[in-house]
Amino acid sequence: MGDEGIFEQLKQSIVDQDEDxxxxxxxxxxxxxxxxxxxxxxxxxPGLNVIGEQFENEDIFLPxxxxxxxxxxxxMAILEPKIKExxxxxxxxxxxxxxxxxxxxxxxxxxxxKLLFETSGFEVHDLGIDVDLFKFIDKAGEVNAxxxxxxxxxxxxxxxxxxxxxxxxDQGTREKYKVIVGGGATTEEWADTIGADGWAGTAYEAxxxxxxxxx
Amino acid sequence: xxxxxxxxxxxxTGPLTSETDYYMKRYVPKLAELITRHxxxxxxxxxxxxxxxxxxxxxxxxxxxxxxxxxxxPETNRVMEFTREEILxxxxxxxxxxxxxxxxxRKTMYGRRPDTTDDRPWxxxxxxxxxxxxxxxxxxxxxxxSFNIVDSVSVPSILHLRGKDxxxxxxxxxxxxxxxxxxxxxxxxxxxxxxMPIINGISAASQPASMFAATxxxxxxRPSDGFLxxxxxxMVVGYEALQKVAFYNSISANIxxxxxxxxxxxxxxxxxxxxxxxxYMIMGNLIMRGSYxxxxxxxxxxxxxxxxxxxxxxxxxxxxxxxNMGYPMVNLPYLGGGSGTKQYHYEMACYMLAVVTSGGxxxxxxxxxxxxxxxxxxxxxxxxxxxxxxxxxxTRAQAEPLAQKLFPLFGDKLKxxxxxxxxxxxxxxxxxxIVNKDYQRAMDEVRDELAGMGLEVPVS
Numbered sequence: 001m002g003d004e005g006i007f008e009q010l011k012q013s014i015v016d017q018d019e020d021x022x023x024x025x026x027x028x029x030x031x032x033x034x035x036x037x038x039x040x041x042x043x044x045x046p047g048l049n050v051i052g053e054q055f056e057n058e059d060i061f062l063p064x065x066x067x068x069x070x071x072x073x074x075x076m077a078i079l080e081p082k083i084k085e086x087x088x089x090x091x092x093x094x095x096x097x098x099x100x101x102x103x104x105x106x107x108x109x110x111x112x113x114k115l116l117f118e119t120s121g122f123e124v125h126d127l128g129i130d131v132d133l134f135k136f137i138d139k140a141g142e143v144n145a146x147x148x149x150x151x152x153x154x155x156x157x158x159x160x161x162x163x164x165x166x167x168x169x170d171q172g173t174r175e176k177y178k179v180i181v182g183g184g185a186t187t188e189e190w191a192d193t194i195g196a197d198g199w200a201g202t203a204y205e206a207x208x209x210x211x212x213x214x215x
Numbered sequence: 216x217x218x219x220x221x222x223x224x225x226x227x228t229g230p231l232t233s234e235t236d237y238y239m240k241r242y243v244p245k246l247a248e249l250i251t252r253h254x255x256x257x258x259x260x261x262x263x264x265x266x267x268x269x270x271x272x273x274x275x276x277x278x279x280x281x282x283x284x285x286x287x288x289p290e291t292n293r294v295m296e297f298t299r300e301e302i303l304x305x306x307x308x309x310x311x312x313x314x315x316x317x318x319x320x321r322k323t324m325y326g327r328r329p330d331t332t333d334d335r336p337w338x339x340x341x342x343x344x345x346x347x348x349x350x351x352x353x354x355x356x357x358x359x360x361s362f363n364i365v366d367s368v369s370v371p372s373i374l375h376l377r378g379k380d381x382x383x384x385x386x387x388x389x390x391x392x393x394x395x396x397x398x399x400x401x402x403x404x405x406x407x408x409x410x411m412p413i414i415n416g417i418s419a420a421s422q423p424a425s426m427f428a429a430t431x432x433x434x435x436x437r438p439s440d441g442f443l444x445x446x447x448x449x450m451v452v453g454y455e456a457l458q459k460v461a462f463y464n465s466i467s468a469n470i471x472x473x474x475x476x477x478x479x480x481x482x483x484x485x486x487x488x489x490x491x492x493x494x495y496m497i498m499g500n501l502i503m504r505g506s507y508x509x510x511x512x513x514x515x516x517x518x519x520x521x522x523x524x525x526x527x528x529x530x531x532x533x534x535x536x537x538x539n540m541g542y543p544m545v546n547l548p549y550l551g552g553g554s555g556t557k558q559y560h561y562e563m564a565c566y567m568l569a570v571v572t573s574g575g576x577x578x579x580x581x582x583x584x585x586x587x588x589x590x591x592x593x594x595x596x597x598x599x600x601x602x603x604x605x606x607x608x609x610t611r612a613q614a615e616p617l618a619q620k621l622f623p624l625f626g627d628k629l630k631x632x633x634x635x636x637x638x639x640x641x642x643x644x645x646x647x648x649i650v651n652k653d654y655q656r657a658m659d660e661v662r663d664e665l666a667g668m669g670l671e672v673p674v675s
Contacts, residue, residue, distance in 0.1 A: 103383035
């Protein structure tokens with residue numbers, strides 16, 4: 001099998017959400033001497049693009065997205081050390097700290113976003129739900145984040161998004177990070193009001209927004 | 216039925232597992248397996264299913280889902296497990312009616328079977344997530360309660376205190392919740408129907424402390440109102456919900472078990488939402504001891520419930536419970552179009568035709584962007600209740616062609632819906648009469664169009 005054949009096998013195994021097949025293809029490609037970065041760029045990412053389109057078109061849903069992401073992460077666990085050994089930078093587009101604001105216990109939308117960020121090539125630090133505002137800030141500092149992404153579903157928890165931005169201003173670190181907001185109760189107008197760097201109505205839009213902000 | 220303390224014990228004694236493992240090793244694969252096992256398939260076209268064998272298979276899958284996947288308690292990291300026998304016994308002992316209100320307004324909401332055309336369903340109007348300015352809050356509630364066809368109301372939320380936002384879990388939230396119910400009861404009193412029930416207790420309360428505080432009788436709520444307790448995430452039964460279950464059972468109040476399975480989330484597509492929504496109603500009875508169910512499936516990206524597969528799934532869950540359990544249900548529609556738009560009315564008509572013929576009671580809906588302040592326009596809700604009562608005279612088979620005619624009138628607009636009106640734009644603020652001619656014209660035209668399709672909607 002030539003390189004094109006192995007790339008197609010990598011792509012298809014991601015599209016099939018078949019972790020065993022992904023790992024088999026990755027190991028075969030490495031044994032054939034294919035560069036790990038090329039395995040990602042020409043095999044895994046094209047598969048993830050198909051998965052993303054299928055998710056956007058409602059051909060697949062969250063469970064399938066999670067399976068594909070799990071297969072991708074398993075492949076990256078093999079490939080990343082090899083890239084670093086070779087002196088590479090690990091291929092991350094940017095670093096994102098993600099969570100749902102204090103007082104808000106909703107997780108599904110945030111979990112979808114996490115998967116789409118990860119499968120789009122971002123390093124994601126998911127703080128979960130009901131997140132204290134200073135945890136966002138501390139984590140962003142700790143991992144040298146590019147973006148802080150804050151979700152809020154309830155009207156009564158929206159204020160938590162503003163609090164993070166206000167606290168960043170108070171600490172003099174607002175300009176270090178791009179802050180993006182989203183979630184059921186948010187609007188673009190709200191994002192503008194609190195001085196966020198961007199708002200997204202869907203997880204897919206949030207990925208596009210993050211891509212623009214780090215480019 | 217197993218007793219309530221035993222239900223709580225299941226959250227302390229079930230198998231330990233992480234939330235991710237619960238979803239990826241139990242709920243998600245089991246749901247997929249059950250959809251295959253019971254041959255549940257949406258045909259990508261039907262809006263209102265009339266195949267009773269398929270309906271009953273959805274119910275069986277829902278029973279199996281709870282029996283084989285269990286529910287998840289995040290505080291204890293344990294799976295709450297129930298045997299099939301326990302589940303079926305609870306289904307057989309589920310309430311068939313829930314009695315609300317006081318004195319002349321004391322009435323019973325019944326569980327309905329699909330294709331019942333000779334009853335008068337319960338009529339509920341309003342919405343709890345509208346954030347209404349307190350200056351017009353009382354007027355809004357008074358107007359909704361004054362419609363003679365209405366049996367109960369959901370009241371909007373007042374989330375401001377002295378001009379500031381009431382933050383979740385703050386002491387201000389407790390005061391907002393108390394103020395909301397006090398003013399809501401006042402609005403109902405002004406309508407001349409003081410005994411009318413509020414069945415979305417308590418709209419401005421997100422935490423048990425706020426709900427319990429606002430339940431204090433001095434503020435005007437009674438056990439004969441309805442108190443909503445929700446499942447937070449798919450199949451999750453958290454301590455906050457169980458605390459509310461413990462309290463409202465202890466005062467023998469009406470409990471509205473509430474669920475919002477997400478289309479596109481862990482439940483997947485139409486089939487998964489139909490099974491999960493049905494399962495929630497079973498859980499609402501068994502775990503929460505609900506008197507009625509608030510069924511509110513939602514699209515995870517569009518934040519509305521009027522896509523074709525979702526309406527199919529919602530109607531299916533009504534029919535599954537209506538045929539096999541008889542638990543009283545209302546369905547909370549989230550619609551794309553803004554208040555008063557023709558899109559909004561078309562969506563509501565399609566949704567109402569589906570759920571009322573399938574066994575649901577009548578419940579008017581929210582605009583999807585209901586967080587827009589003052590977007591609760593009471594005359595929308597009256598019109599939609601009238602549509603619901605008209606739909607109740609039809610069978611599912613009679614309603615399906617009407618729903619198919621309606622869907623193309625709004626389906627393409629769901630991603631970019633028409634903007635709507637606010638209370639202040641529609642009414643004269645002194646007389647509370649409709650003065651906006653565009654608003655009235657849209658409603659009149661839709662009423663005529665529905666009549667042209669064969670659905671006469673008399674003005675009540």
